[in-house]
Amino acid sequence: MKRKILTMLVLTLFALSSAGLLAQGQEEAAAAAKPVAIEFWTTETQSDRMATIQVLIDTFTALNPDITINLIPVDENALATQTQTAAAAGTLPALFEGPAETAVSFGTQGVLDIQATRAVVDKIGKDRFYSGPLKVLETTDKSSYYALPYHGWIQGIWYRADWFEEAGLNPPNTWEDTLKAAEYFYQPDKNQYGILVGTLPEAYAEQCFTPIAMSNGAALFDADKNLVFNSPEMKEAVEFYAELAKFNPPGPQTWRARDYYLQGKMAMFFYSTYIMDDLAMLEAAAGSLTGDNFGDLSGADFDPELVKNTRIAPIMTNESPAGYGTVVALGFFQQDDPAKTAAARKFIEYLYTPNAYITFLHMAPGGMNPMLKEIASNPRFQNDPMGLFKSYGPEKMAEIIDGLENVETFSIVEGVRIEEASEITAKQIIPQMLYKITQEGMSVDAGMRWAEAEMRKLID
Amino acid sequence: MHAQIKNTGKLPPGGSATALTDGRTRAQREELLGWALVLPSVAIILALILYPVLYNIYLSFYQVNLSGASRFVGFLNHREVLGDREFWNALLTTIIYVAFSTVGATLLGLGTALVMNEKFPLRGLVRSLILLPYVAPVISVVFSWQFFFDPVNGIFMDIFYDKLGWFSQRINLIGSPATAVWVAIIFSIWKNFPFAYLMILSRLQAIDQNLYEAAEIDGAAGRHKFLYITLPEVYFVVNAIILLRVIWNFNKFEEVYLLTSNVKVLSVYTYLKAFTGAMDLGQGATLAVLQFILLIGFILFYVKRVIKW
Numbered sequence: 001m002k003r004k005i006l007t008m009l010v011l012t013l014f015a016l017s018s019a020g021l022l023a024q025g026q027e028e029a030a031a032a033a034k035p036v037a038i039e040f041w042t043t044e045t046q047s048d049r050m051a052t053i054q055v056l057i058d059t060f061t062a063l064n065p066d067i068t069i070n071l072i073p074v075d076e077n078a079l080a081t082q083t084q085t086a087a088a089a090g091t092l093p094a095l096f097e098g099p100a101e102t103a104v105s106f107g108t109q110g111v112l113d114i115q116a117t118r119a120v121v122d123k124i125g126k127d128r129f130y131s132g133p134l135k136v137l138e139t140t141d142k143s144s145y146y147a148l149p150y151h152g153w154i155q156g157i158w159y160r161a162d163w164f165e166e167a168g169l170n171p172p173n174t175w176e177d178t179l180k181a182a183e184y185f186y187q188p189d190k191n192q193y194g195i196l197v198g199t200l201p202e203a204y205a206e207q208c209f210t211p212i213a214m215s216n217g218a219a220l221f222d223a224d225k226n227l228v229f230n231s232p233e234m235k236e237a238v239e240f241y242a243e244l245a246k247f248n249p250p251g252p253q254t255w256r257a258r259d260y261y262l263q264g265k266m267a268m269f270f271y272s273t274y275i276m277d278d279l280a281m282l283e284a285a286a287g288s289l290t291g292d293n294f295g296d297l298s299g300a301d302f303d304p305e306l307v308k309n310t311r312i313a314p315i316m317t318n319e320s321p322a323g324y325g326t327v328v329a330l331g332f333f334q335q336d337d338p339a340k341t342a343a344a345r346k347f348i349e350y351l352y353t354p355n356a357y358i359t360f361l362h363m364a365p366g367g368m369n370p371m372l373k374e375i376a377s378n379p380r381f382q383n384d385p386m387g388l389f390k391s392y393g394p395e396k397m398a399e400i401i402d403g404l405e406n407v408e409t410f411s412i413v414e415g416v417r418i419e420e421a422s423e424i425t426a427k428q429i430i431p432q433m434l435y436k437i438t439q440e441g442m443s444v445d446a447g448m449r450w451a452e453a454e455m456r457k458l459i460d
Numbered sequence: 461m462h463a464q465i466k467n468t469g470k471l472p473p474g475g476s477a478t479a480l481t482d483g484r485t486r487a488q489r490e491e492l493l494g495w496a497l498v499l500p501s502v503a504i505i506l507a508l509i510l511y512p513v514l515y516n517i518y519l520s521f522y523q524v525n526l527s528g529a530s531r532f533v534g535f536l537n538h539r540e541v542l543g544d545r546e547f548w549n550a551l552l553t554t555i556i557y558v559a560f561s562t563v564g565a566t567l568l569g570l571g572t573a574l575v576m577n578e579k580f581p582l583r584g585l586v587r588s589l590i591l592l593p594y595v596a597p598v599i600s601v602v603f604s605w606q607f608f609f610d611p612v613n614g615i616f617m618d619i620f621y622d623k624l625g626w627f628s629q630r631i632n633l634i635g636s637p638a639t640a641v642w643v644a645i646i647f648s649i650w651k652n653f654p655f656a657y658l659m660i661l662s663r664l665q666a667i668d669q670n671l672y673e674a675a676e677i678d679g680a681a682g683r684h685k686f687l688y689i690t691l692p693e694v695y696f697v698v699n700a701i702i703l704l705r706v707i708w709n710f711n712k713f714e715e716v717y718l719l720t721s722n723v724k725v726l727s728v729y730t731y732l733k734a735f736t737g738a739m740d741l742g743q744g745a746t747l748a749v750l751q752f753i754l755l756i757g758f759i760l761f762y763v764k765r766v767i768k769w
Contacts, residue, residue, distance in 0.1 A: 081739070248610040250636075251611055251632020252722065427736070428736070428740075439635075
């Protein structure tokens with residue numbers, strides 16, 4: 001009896017192990033043509049944009065049937081957090097699309113595949129890119145890039161030119177003129193507000209604040225990478241920002257309040273060129289009003305004259321002129337499986353081919369501007385489905401795209417890249433400080449002391 | 461009761477102490493069966509509740525580094541959290557939030573239950589409509605509330621500022637840190653009172669009507685009937701509701717965070733500390749441990765002193 005059991009056991013073990021060997025052999029044989037699935041995180045979370053990207057993915061996977069790409073939307077404000085947790089869990093996606101600042105911050109944490117990025121830049125050709133955006137993504141030793149610039153926008157103050165003219169006010173190009181106009185148009189008893197600056201602790205607040213600080217010569221770091229946040233210039237900028245925020249719509253606000261402008265209840269607002277289609281297009285405006293937050297507003301009156309009466313002041317001046325814009329980048333996260341990186345590389349190269357690229361950029365004409373010079377002058381790109389290039393004219397559009405060459409951020413000081421500044425941006429310390437000062441009644445000095453302490457925690 | 465007597469009658473001579481074929485007594489076998497039945501639940505509780513709690517306590521002694529090795533720091537996190545003014549502010553906000561929302565939801569639930577216990581036309585329909593706030597998905601009602609309180613376009617300011625003039629200016633009630641906590645409290649009362657209402661109503665329906673009839677014969681007024689019959693009858697269910705509501709609201713995150721994002725109750729403060737800004741997971745874990753201790757302390761106190769179980 002015992003012997004019988006023993007024999008059975010040995011036989012079973014043998015059968016199991018040989019089956020295992022066989023399976024292993026089969027795996028090795030299949031490795032060459034093994035299908036690979038990768039994840040692609042995108043910050044284009046709106047459903048229509050997701051649908052366009054999905055179309056591009058479907059086209060790509062039809063040409064490359066062994067590659068599967070799962071598109072996953074990640075909110076821009078949550079990208080840093082999600083990445084940290086995914087890195088800790090070892091589940092980083094192969095690809096992501098997000099702001100260049102965030103990409104640099106990832107790069108300094110060592111979660112990006114810089115070799116793969118470098119290879120793609122070389123393959124496309126460095127000279128075909130606009131040099132400004134590429135510089136933003138350069139590694140400290142200038143040998144490679146943290147990610148690839150894919151599209152970008154510039155920001156400015158959009159304002160009611162007709163109201164300004166009627167009131168005899170100067171356009172909001174300087175601190176003085178901006179404050180004067182904000183104060184003049186702030187008439188809360190008529191439900192009309194002077195300006196919109198971000199006061200909720202979100203990325204938008206820092207986007208509004210950066211050109212103000214830059215135009216006063218304030219910086220986070222000097223060229224020797226010393227934290228110089230607590231400077232008289234920075235304090236002036238914070239004080240000026242807090243003063244502007246008094247002419248905001250009530251309470252803490254973020255970019256969603258741009259709808260008040262579309263309703264004729266606000267004189268100025270900081271915004272990117274993404275607003276252009278909303279201003280120009282009746283349908284687009286109605287879609288925007290009904291989409292995010294204001295479901296009941298589909299019946300709100302749209303002012304067809306608004307696009308004519310709206311102008312942008314892209315440069316803010318006090319001590320010196322400063323502009324602001326953001327480059328959105330495509331980056332590779334480190335993968336254990338080289339097949340995944342190879343698949344991701346293939347997909348990114350596809351995204352830079354003219355047809356795919358232009359389809360992507362046409363998701364938001366005006367908002368998404370190309371990073372390859374030849375695409376900007378491509379007639380197909382200039383013939384967008386909304387007719388935006390026609391209504392604004394190619395010169396104005398060219399001006400906007402050229403503005404991308406002069407994108408300034410806290411993270412490049414005299415040509416030196418400061419990774420810590422990107423880290424500070426990614427962790428939204430400045431927006432939190434602005435919220436404390438404008439909404440919680442904290443003094444400017446106390447707010448800046450708090451922010452400096454938080455920044456030091458990140459640097460050390 | 462009858463069934464029990466019948467069963468014991470069927471037991472073999474000697475009762476449950478008799479040894480069966482496998483050498484175990486019936487009592488022992490039943491004990492084993494009992495363990496087998498509860499084991500899956502115990503395992504799930506251990507894995508999903510006890511393990512995270514213990515791991516959380518463990519984390520609170522470390523400076524957690526997500527991309528490298530964590531460092532043991534002893535009670536440093538605890539000292540830092542207790543010395544942080546923001547922690548005490550968050551605790552105060554939590555106490556205000558929990559106290560007002562619990563009392564409010566319970567009282568409103570009690571009142572509604574008393575009214576719904578009376579007979580009137582379409583009572584069935586009204587009874588089910590009242591449950592709506594409780595069953596509606598939190599995200600959809602949060603958006604309607606946000607729109608309702610929007611300072612520029614919302615209905616609330618339109619009525620109370622434009623039409624009635626109760627406010628001297630348009631105020632962002634749901635956004636401003638000073639008022640947002642009260643909006644969150646009213647929201648919580650509105651969203652959760654149907655639970656209290658449901659529990660109390662079912663208890664009310666079980667009260668013996670003879671008690672009221674007897675009281676009426678003795679000449680008791682409505683007030684006396686409520687004080688001496690209704691209230692003692694619902695005493696335990698009301699206390700149980702208060703206890704549950706305190707536990708739930710003390711840990712409440714989604715209702716508060718989605719609605720206003722700037723009412724820093726302990727759960728929201730813990731999230732902000734652990735997952736935003738400098739992402740201090742060690743201090744986040746410490747906050748969660750403190751929250752746990754506070755809650756357990758309250759439960760023990762309430763059960764022993766107030767409910768006297």
